Amino acid sequence: MVSFSCCGARTKKEFGMQESASTLASSEVAANGQRHSAVHEWVESIRLLVNPENVVWITGDEKESSRINAELVEDGTFLPLNEEEYPNCFWSRSNPNDVARVEGRTFICSEQEDQCGPTNNWMEPGAMREKLNGLLKNSMSGKTMYVVPYLMGPEGSPYSKVGFEITDSLYVIANMRIMARIGDVALQHLKEGDTDFVRGVHAVADLDPEERYIAHFPDTCEIISVNTNYGGNALQGKKCFALRIASAQAKKEGWLAEHMLILGVTNPSGKKHYVCAAFPSACGKTNFAMLIPPKGYVDAGWKIETVGDDIAWLNFGDDGRLYAINPENGFFGVAPGTSEQTNPNAIKTLQSNSIFTNTALDLDRMTPWWEGLTEEPPQHVRDWLGNEWSPEVGSKAAHPNSRFTAPAAQCPSISEEFKSPAGVPIDAIIFGGRRATTLPLVFEAKSWQHGTFVGITMASEATAAAVGQVGALKHDPMAMRPFIGYHAGDYFQHWLDIGERGGSKLPKIFHVNWFRKAADGSFLWPGFGENIRVLEWILKRVDGLASGTETPLGIQPKPSEMNTTDLDISDADLEELFSFSRDEWEKEVDSQKEFLATIGAKLPKAIAEEHEMLRSRVRAWGVVE
Numbered sequence: 001m002v003s004f005s006c007c008g009a010r011t012k013k014e015f016g017m018q019e020s021a022s023t024l025a026s027s028e029v030a031a032n033g034q035r036h037s038a039v040h041e042w043v044e045s046i047r048l049l050v051n052p053e054n055v056v057w058i059t060g061d062e063k064e065s066s067r068i069n070a071e072l073v074e075d076g077t078f079l080p081l082n083e084e085e086y087p088n089c090f091w092s093r094s095n096p097n098d099v100a101r102v103e104g105r106t107f108i109c110s111e112q113e114d115q116c117g118p119t120n121n122w123m124e125p126g127a128m129r130e131k132l133n134g135l136l137k138n139s140m141s142g143k144t145m146y147v148v149p150y151l152m153g154p155e156g157s158p159y160s161k162v163g164f165e166i167t168d169s170l171y172v173i174a175n176m177r178i179m180a181r182i183g184d185v186a187l188q189h190l191k192e193g194d195t196d197f198v199r200g201v202h203a204v205a206d207l208d209p210e211e212r213y214i215a216h217f218p219d220t221c222e223i224i225s226v227n228t229n230y231g232g233n234a235l236q237g238k239k240c241f242a243l244r245i246a247s248a249q250a251k252k253e254g255w256l257a258e259h260m261l262i263l264g265v266t267n268p269s270g271k272k273h274y275v276c277a278a279f280p281s282a283c284g285k286t287n288f289a290m291l292i293p294p295k296g297y298v299d300a301g302w303k304i305e306t307v308g309d310d311i312a313w314l315n316f317g318d319d320g321r322l323y324a325i326n327p328e329n330g331f332f333g334v335a336p337g338t339s340e341q342t343n344p345n346a347i348k349t350l351q352s353n354s355i356f357t358n359t360a361l362d363l364d365r366m367t368p369w370w371e372g373l374t375e376e377p378p379q380h381v382r383d384w385l386g387n388e389w390s391p392e393v394g395s396k397a398a399h400p401n402s403r404f405t406a407p408a409a410q411c412p413s414i415s416e417e418f419k420s421p422a423g424v425p426i427d428a429i430i431f432g433g434r435r436a437t438t439l440p441l442v443f444e445a446k447s448w449q450h451g452t453f454v455g456i457t458m459a460s461e462a463t464a465a466a467v468g469q470v471g472a473l474k475h476d477p478m479a480m481r482p483f484i485g486y487h488a489g490d491y492f493q494h495w496l497d498i499g500e501r502g503g504s505k506l507p508k509i510f511h512v513n514w515f516r517k518a519a520d521g522s523f524l525w526p527g528f529g530e531n532i533r534v535l536e537w538i539l540k541r542v543d544g545l546a547s548g549t550e551t552p553l554g555i556q557p558k559p560s561e562m563n564t565t566d567l568d569i570s571d572a573d574l575e576e577l578f579s580f581s582r583d584e585w586e587k588e589v590d591s592q593k594e595f596l597a598t599i600g601a602k603l604p605k606a607i608a609e610e611h612e613m614l615r616s617r618v619r620a621w622g623v624v625e
Contacts, residue, residue: 036187038195039164043147046166046201051138052145058173060183068170077171082366087352091361091368092171093384094230097209099358100401101232101239103482106214108244110486117487118598128215135211135226139203140168148176149186150237152327157421159315159325161246162190163198165236172202172234175355178330178405180237198245200236204229216240218248218485231332231403242311242327243483251486251494259479260312261289262324262424264415265535268301273539276312276324277430278479280460284514284527285309286333290345290413293532296566302532305415307424309333314426320505323423328408335359335402337372342528345413354406358384360397370398427542432512433460433476438584439513441525441577442534443554444541448499450554451509453610456492457592458511475595489602496606510538516577524573533563551580552617585618
């Protein structure tokens with residue numbers, strides 16, 4: 001017999017006691033079946049397929065969270081950390097074959113293949129459902145099936161959306177509780193009789209990497225992931241819903257779902273601007289979102305506030321401007337390289353109520369550790385594989401893509417507007433990848449159309465956030481290549497359409513490159529908090545206070561417009577940061593052409609024209625070395 005409960009009233013059997021009769025959940029969904037009948041019908045169809053022993057509705061309250069964490073400790077999934085240094089924090093390890101996004105096993109199952117496009121893997125929806133149903137059939141036999149209602153976006157926002165994830169993983173629930181607003185808050189946002197919600201099913205199954213699927217059905221707003229229990233593969237609210245499904249929704253509804261941070265900048269005169277920035281994973285996005293200005297800027301009155309570190313949903317407000325909300329409720333940050341020196345706000349954020357996955361463990365202090373956290377490793381370390389470790393082993397103690405899951409509300413720099421239902425008005429959009437050569441420190445696009453081209457042709461050296469060749473140069477349009485939920489050509493056209501609609505009220509668009517290197521391999525730009533100097537110039541351009549200088553790429557700062565006070569950088573290095581090589585750019589333009597050709601017939605004519613105009617400007621450009 002299948003028993004139904006809410007996790008706030010767990011069944012006796014789940015706690016090792018006898019349960020003689022079925023119980024019905026007291027959660028709002030179960031208590032008001034008529035109001036949410038579409039949800040119940042779908043949940044029942046999944047129950048019949050996966051055949052669980054129990055069904056539990058997640059309510060999202062604190063007592064429920066404590067019980068879930070306790071059960072994860074009992075079954076060995078969680079290891080409690082030092083309660084004095086990391087209260088209510090846990091260390092966890094995933095299966096070694098399940099450590100990052102797997103783009104090769106991620107599918108967009110649109111009705112037609114030409115709706116999917118060349119940047120995605122496609123399978124015909126019927127064929128994929130048949131495959132997945134075979135994997136899901138009886139996959140939860142003897143287990144508990146959890147139903148997790150969740151809200152993406154601030155409570156009460158007209159831009160927020162509801163999703164459900166059915167899962168057999170308490171680890172997923174513990175992380176989803178941090179990353180989204182889960183439980184009854186989501187149900188309250190679902191209108192009576194509403195069928196506009198995202199349906200998600202996740203099953204751990206056997207963790208067979210050959211049978212791992214992360215499948216999206218944009219036409220029906222469904223997500224199914226199986227044989228995985230890690231990160232964006234399993235936490236469906238993140239990349240699966242907030243980007244892949246949401247981007248398809250955004251195209252239909254006239255908004256943008258983007259892989260962008262959101263930050264607020266207040267200058268010494270008290271004027272506040274909001275900026276979105278799109279960087280590929282592990283390219284300093286979280287550091288930038290939580291930027292702490294150098295002392296001279298702080299003393300002068302500059303202030304940075306964090307609205308979001310990863311995803312932005314941008315909608316037109318009543319005044320015709322683009323407003324952004326952060327659909328998430330937490331941070332799923334890359335641990336290696338995060339330290340008091342690189343991102344003190346992140347360190348303060350993750351020191352309570354957080355989950356650490358695939359980091360190393362300091363056995364003496366029972367605290368998480370990773371490369372870059374301290375100058376020297378602890379004396380006694382357990383690595384992410386569970387083995388004793390020392391530097392002599394020759395491998396990393398923490399996996400390069402190890403993560404912390406931490407509540408956004410704990411961030412010292414979190415903005416009051418983080419929970420704003422209306423979102424924040426965006427003044428500038430910044431694109432930027434990891435480039436050792438070619439790209440200058442900063443330039444402004446000539447127009448929205450040109451800025452769209454700049455974002456589309458952005459390229460970056462690959463990182464450890466996805467399975468693949470680290471360091472290889474990869475074109476990553478808008479930092480969205482793995483996350484566009486439909487044909488990339490249609491996505492590019494949607495950006496152009498947004499430009500036609502927004503006109504002069506749209507944000508200015510810029511490109512930055514913090515990672516340019518000198519001939520000896522050292523970074524030319526100090527980065528981190530000093531990046532506010534680039535932000536200062538960007539916002540002067542927004543306010544019409546800096547004229548810049550025209551280049552073939554766009555508008556760059558005049559030397560006198562960059563604030564270098566107290567900055568330890570030579571004139572030669574600064575000049576090299578803004579230098580160009582025609583030879584390098586001819587190769588860059590050729591590389592762009594190769595990428596744009598992969599988009600096929602759906603490449604917008606305006607983007608092809610922008611590319612040809614850039615080629616002409618480069619050819620007419622004298623060599624600048």
